[in-house]
Amino acid sequence: MKDVFILGIESSCDETSCSIVKNGNEEIATVISSQIDIHKKYGGVVPEIASREHVKNITIVIEECLNEANMKMEDIDAIAVTYGPGLIGSLLIGLEAAKTLAHIYQKPLIPVHHIAGHIYANNLVKDMKFPLLALVISGGHTELVYMPEHLKFEKLGGTLDDAVGECYDKVARVIGIPYPGGPEIDRMAHLGNNSYNLPLPLNDDSYNFSFSGLKSAVINLNHNEEQKGHIVNKMDLATSFQHVVVEIISKKVLKAIKDKDIKYFIAAGGVAANRGIREALSNICENAKIEYTFPAIKYCTDNAAMIAAAGYYYYINGKISSLVINAKSSDTLK
């Protein structure tokens, strides 16, 4: 069979990225331009600034990617792009770029759901096997998804309030760590003691999660200690917080693995880079004797390689869009 080269574009939040992936599982080249340093001083992503930065970066990132791959647009079979969910202004920049390329070069346009992209980052590690259970944990999402086959997504549960990454970033802010604080909390969590008592959130039999109560518990604990004139041990607070996150995620994943008789597990999204969560999930899978993969650390956070990988499966299944498609700030994965 002829090789299929998909050019992917991702711009749903604060990363402008372009990637070329062969046959859905082989990365040829990826360029990611991150805006983290720009948003850091505001303590989070400022949507208007993000859109403007995407405008500045998008053509540069696409050109760099083609150069790195030593390919021309003529060598590309189709263009995959994140259409949603995400920041509407940011999404529109990537989508318009993709539509323009599709029109000029007469290539099929493939809209990809951002969460599907995160999941397919695992296909770049090893071809995914079905049925599988996917845990998507990022700055904007916390979801448990059952996939009986390629491109079939059944949501088992998700967060009822804050996403786990959002909770990490807010707890980091309380501790005095700049945005995005998730990676630093993870580092600190390996250095302290689990000495603070925090509640296990939504500790029930559902597949849902709730992180806003945990965030408030950390804020209150910090505040109360300060009022008493005590110095909060930041390492211990990070350790105690991560301990609770790992415990509740492990509990819900284990339940889904048992209930659904899962044989293959994957994690995805920015928080899937977390060392504590990876260790716990690896142990669960090894004890349950099931196969599992995590994306490479650099492909846990937003990137276009995952969009191109997912795009391949949409492409070979004929899921091609007309150029009138619009971006969607929210959209369920289906």
Ligand code: KG4
């Ligand atoms: O997937 P992503 O780039 O954005 C969304 O699609 O939402 O994820 C970004 C999130 C941020 O909240 C960041 O703090 C978190 O992933 N993150 C981590 C780690 N690395 C990134 N959270 C916990 N531990 C980490 N090691």
Ligand code: ZN
């Ligand atoms: Zn993401």
